[in-house]
Amino acid sequence: METKPTVKGNLLGRGRHGRVYSAFFFNHTPHHVAVKSAFSSHSSLLAKEKRILSELQHCPEIVHCYGDDSTMEEGVETYNLFLEYAPGGSLGDLIRNSGGTLPESDVQLYTRMILKGLCHIHEKGYVHCDIKPSNILVFPLEDGGNKVKIADFGLAKRVGEERALQLPQFSGTPAYMSPESVLYGEDEPPLDVWSLGITVVEMLTGKLVWRRLGKEDLLFSIVFGKPEIPESVSEVGKDFLRRCFRREAKERWTARMLLNHPFITEEPSSMAMETSHFDWSRLKLRDPLASTGSSSSPRSRSNSFFSWFCSSMQSLFKISSVL
Missing domain, CATH: 1.10.510.10 (Transferase(Phosphotransferase) domain 1)
Structure with missing residues (x-):
């Protein structure tokens, strides 16, 4: 689908990756979409999302990506990612x-x-x-x-x-x-x-x-x-x-x-x-x-838990030092 011309509408939300707007494509007929926008200098995560979605196409249970483009908005280059609009929200x-x-x-x-x-x-x-x-x-x-x-x-x-x-x-x-x-x-x-x-x-x-x-x-x-x-x-x-x-x-x-x-x-x-x-x-x-043949005896479970407990405590000490 062509990504231009596009008209942004209402602000749907803000996130760590930028802002999400309601938008319309105007090709032969208007098509309602959502557009994620971020300054091009902070758009690496959106560009990454576009690359991943392009590899995950054709799955009905994953939101569809219509493409991307870059525009100048108020003198700042902005990266736009076009996605399916979800009328029901999240x-x-x-x-x-x-x-x-x-x-x-x-x-x-x-x-x-x-x-x-x-x-x-x-x-x-x-x-x-x-x-x-x-x-x-x-x-x-x-x-x-x-x-x-x-x-x-x-x-x-x-x-x-x-x-x-x-x-x-x-x-x-x-x-x-x-x-x-x-x-x-x-x-x-x-x-x-x-x-x-x-x-x-x-x-x-x-x-x-x-x-x-x-x-x-x-x-x-x-x-x-x-x-x-x-x-x-x-x-x-x-x-x-x-x-x-x-x-x-x-x-x-x-x-x-x-x-x-x-x-x-x-x-x-x-x-x-x-x-x-x-x-x-x-x-x-x-x-x-059951299919791996893992031992389920009390002794093997105890040893497994002890190993997990020791590694967990070691990691928690690391966590505590940071916090």
């Missing part, structure tokens, strides 16, 4: 506008869409690094439902791409980060799965998993705490979240595996079924620990 807006919580059946559907997008991202060799409700956009459908898409790839990285661990300046949003990302600076696909679990809890409860803690308490909670799974969630939903919150990254289920979890595959009407009616043995067969 998933965070949807949660607030729905009274603070979403029905579990809706959470199930939105989680399925996010997982499809994550599968595409990970299989293309990237990690999003900042999955959270404000980075999931909502597109209302004619039947009254919604479609959600993953957006904001300014912090995305290629799998294995190194970054310096600069604490307390994190590459993502601290409240959605995983233990290994806080401790070791690891930005790998399991990080996105952990962040997805935090997002699912927020959809169900309307509350942050770690509440509003100070930075030191937040870091300590992420490393040593356990995300609280709402009691009101179905047993299948609780099991799904437990797979997202495996503390060891290598034991966490992948996005592709989670797409086969009953929380995603079962119809919403069947989510209220009794635990005794569900064949849990079928689910356990897909457990990555």
